[in-house]
Amino acid sequence: MISQSREHSLLEAIAADPSRKVTPPVGPSYLTNPPGTGFWQGVMSWVFTLDHKRIGVMYLCGIMFAFLLGGLQAGLVRFELWDGTPNLLGQTEQQAQDAYNQAFTLHGAIMTFLFIIPSIPAALGNIFLPMMLGAKDVAFPRMNLASFHLWCGGAMFFVATLLTTGLDTGWTFYTPYSTTTSTNVILATMGVFILGFSSIFTGLNFVVTVNTMRPKGMTWFKMPLFLWGIYSTAIIQVLATPVLAITLVLLLCERTMGIGIFDPARGGDPVLYQHFFWFYSHPAVYIMILPAMAIISEVIPVFCRKHIFGYSFIAYSSVAIALLGFLVWGHHMFTSTESKLAAVIFSALTFSVSIPSGIKVFNWLTTMYKGSIRLATPMCYALSFLFLFTIGGLTGLFLGALAVDVHLHDTYFVVAHFHYVMMGGTLIAFLAGVHYWWPKAFGVMYNELWARVACLLVFVGFNLTFFPQFILGTQGMPRRYAGYKDEFQFFHQLSTSGFVVLGLGLFLAAGVLIASLFNGRKAPANPWGAATLEWKCCSPPTHHNFIEQPWVGEPYVYDDFVFDPDEGGYVEVIPDLSRGAKPAKQPAEPTTV
Amino acid sequence: MHGSMFETSPLLPLASRLFEFSWFRDSGADKQAAQVDWLFYAILWICVAFFVLIIGAMVAFVARYYARPGHNAEHTPHHNNTLEAAWSIFPGFIVLWIFGAGFIGYLDLRNPPENAYEIQVIAKKWNWSFVYPNGHIDADLHVPIDTPVKLVMSSDDVLHSLYIPAFRVKMDCVPGRYSTLWFEASKLAPEDDGDDVNWTDEGGFDLFCTEYCGQGHSSMMAKVIVHPSGTFGPWLEKAMVWPEDESPAARGESLYKKRGCSQCHSVDGTSGTGPSFKGTYGTQQLTSAGEIKIDENYLRESILNPMAKIRDGYKGVMPSYQGQLKDNEIAALIWFHKSLNPENAGTLPATWTEAGGVPGQETQGEATSDASTAPVPDPAATDAPADTDPKA
Secondary structure: OHHHHHHHHHHHHHHHOHHHEEOOOOOOOOOOOOOOOOHHHHHHHHHOOOOHHHHHHHHHHHHHHHHHHHHHHHHHHHHHOOOOOOOOOOOOHHHHHHHHHHHHHHHHHHHHHHHHHHHHHHHHHHHHHHHHOOOOOOOOHHHHHHHHHHHHHHHHHHHHHHHOOOOOOOOOOOOOHHHHOOOOHHHHHHHHHHHHHHHHHHHHHHHHHHHHOOEOOOOHHHOOHHHHHHHHHHHHHHHHHHHHHHHHHHHHHHHHHOOOOOOHHHOOOHHHHHHHHHHHHHHHHHHHHHHHHHHHHHHHHHHHOOOOOOHHHHHHHHHHHHHHHHHOHHHHOOOOOOOHHHHHHHHHHHHHHHHHHHHHHHHHHHHHOOOOEOOOHHHHHHHHHHHHHHHHHHHHHHHHOHHHHHHHOOEHHHHHHHHHHHHHHHHHHHHHHHHHHHHHHHOEEOOHHHHHHHHHHHHHHHHHHHHHHHHHHHOOOEOOOOOOOHHHHHHHHHHHHHHHHHHHHHHHHHHHHHHHHHHOEEOOOOOOOOOOHHHHOOOOOEOOEOOOOOEEOOOOOOOOEEEEOOOOEEEEEOOOHHHOOOOOOEEOOEOOO | OOOHHHHOOOOOOHHHHHHOOOOOOOOOOEOOHHHHHHHHHHHHHHHHHHHHHHHHHHHHHHHHHEOOOOOOOOOOOOOOHHHHHHHHHHHHHHHHHHHHHHHHHHHHHHOOOOOOEEEEEEEEOOEEEEEOOOOOEEOOEEEEOOOEEEEEEEEOOOOEEEEEHHHOEEEEEOEOOOEEEEEEEOOOOOOOOOOOOOOOOOOOEEEEEOOOOOHHHHHOEEEEEEEOOOOHHHHHHHHHOOOOOOOHHHHHHHHHHHOOHHHOOOOOOOOOOOOOOOOOOOOEEEEOOEEEEOOHHHHHHHHHOOOOOOEOOOOOOOOOOOOOOOHHHHHHHHHHHHHOOHHHHHHOOOOOOOOOOOOOOOOHHHHHHHHHHOOOOOOOOOOOOOOOOOOO
16 A cells, blocks of 8 residues: 555654654643742733733633533523423413513523624634744734624623513514513623624734735745635625614614604614614524534545545635625524515525535545545534535425425524524534644643534434424424424424534533643643644644644645654654655745735 | 323324324415425425435445555545536526425415405404404404415504414514414315304314514413304304304304404403402502593493503513404403303393393394394305404
């Protein structure tokens, strides 16, 4: 076998000439402060850090807290729905209905605004985007810190909403209900407004960083695909989020002063609110899924030991999705009384988005063809993503088709569809990314066996929770119902049982990762044999990431990487220049702006 | 956790449920529904084909190329424009076809026939009112079989959405504008005996609200009662006329349950969104307009103009029933309210005759002949104009 002998010869080469082995120099970890730092000094060194990695780690902690909060609300929803009478969350039926309405609203709002939107870009993107560029930091470190502080501010508004009279409008804040309910719409919308700025800051930072800080030799089409995904996402964040902010300001004015933009009695229109809201919130769906696809584009080639297939098509499809994503918001409104013409146009545009999504899936599959597929935890999550995202994407075809959507709109079919995309897609990809980069970010290896068991539990629990909801929806079960007719009970109980399995899986995954911080084996610099730049510094990185500038090469060529048992991970072997090999790589020098 | 959690174990009915599994309920209940179901199944099979292709390839690749000693990744080309074009264009044609089929079906769903029979729909938190051309208002939707029916819908407060799963139709009800929806029922509901002329019928297709509208959203349901050929006209005539020998309080109780009062007002003394009906009649209560006595006038005012005097401890959230409850219905509700006060037990009239007749209704003989001259629509004569404006 040719490749086997290549591996063998690489090992022989580094045994003969250890200087050809690239081993990143080890420096002090960015996670720890120098000895002698006082407690408060230590705390301040985190709260006011300008280090993109520390900001990313704080984001990671923050969004995991939000995920827990949103997950608990999901539990309230699922257990209330164990039987058809609203009776679990309150003494009387009305109290139970009120509590249920608050639970599903806060579940949606927290998961969307506090968890999914910042999850991959702000947490993982913050830590790894500059490192993948071989850079010291993002373009505007202070703006980056401000983005996190704003996120905290927004989160506090949400916690305040939760602790006061709550919120029962649904995460979409549809008027006129949101202008008339007695719950705390003002606090919650102000929270979302602030979170919007946090999102804009992150997006702006990433656009500038990718444009100006790519190292010499890293042209646009030599960037890792993660950066293409994050870049496309950042463009949406910068362009779409202001629309949400304006919409929410109008909603606040409507609620506090009754200016009447959305009130038909005062010359306004409640359906206008929906146009404004979805003009942001549909692109926001792509803010959520594009970074997820970007992670999968990194994980699959590494664990197949093969160059990604169709690089430029994957890259362009991210941009295509980002742009087309702006033009399809009306498909949330097929039954909202929007005109027939609008419905037809939005339906046609909606189907056009399915093509670039399909392109990505087919390219990932082709990458696996004739690879050497290693089922490590990140790859297990990536396969899980392929399975769930395929179902999520395909079920979108039912909802894009106008005649069928009329029946399925606002039923559990929609709930199942967007959970397959948002949770089966984004959350699973986020978990893939967390498991993939964990050794780099925290310098420890987690227990591979238990992490894979958790992945399996999450996969099984997820399908058990959400697949029955497709059937419920088709049979006519409306969404946002605190109770239901007896004939729906069986599938609701399957769904709630699935929730328990899913919850166990997620807690196990979190437990495995947290345990690794205390007793995990020390991680090598490159445990998976990846070729992107973030693996060319020590694990965990130092404050400025790279002690020596890394060599910029092809991000998906693994020929020069070999597993070195001494290191416990992969090492890169420099081609033997003395024998006339062409230098395929060159040291990275950040271009000056 | 409640006891019911264990009583209703999902395991017992598992086998039987899976055996009789079907994606849809009530197939063939509407003329258009078959088209929707057909397209759904067509898309389903397209999806199954793609799913098997994608996941089949994924599983096959993992099974064949999993990492093991002696196996290495092969160098294959990094891109192939023909392949990329193929998997962009071929699915492109498929989604274009789905779009076209969905578009054609949608035009059929949105364009009612010229001769459709019109029923006005008023949605409000949290009940439905169906207003018939002769002025009868019903909490359930009664329709003649094999007749195109057009609903002209509006909302009194927030967004609602009228959804009849059996007919595969849905449309939002928006305050300040009329939306329309049409269907043509082609069979009776399974449990329906087709002989419904009373308030008490249990059969009918489900009608749901599917746009979230607050506390009572999940109980904002009604029934769609399909009348066999020739029985809709007589039903509508009879629905307008109340029997003189009926108990006013019982009629009131029926209205209380059907017209949305029960969503907020209990009859067992517990406070809901609004005060309970029980035991308040004749008492002195504090309101936003000072202390008042709960009497007929206060109850009537609170139904027609709920914001005038709001009981202390409650929020002014009740919508007005002006134009939606007729005088006889308000009277019946007041009789029902009175009947909930034990002191009044012996003094209530047992029939409308004892109460001095149904308010606003002539004696029975005349009323029947009156009603028969009213423009009662017959399924055959479908062009009856809607003479009741929901906003009146």
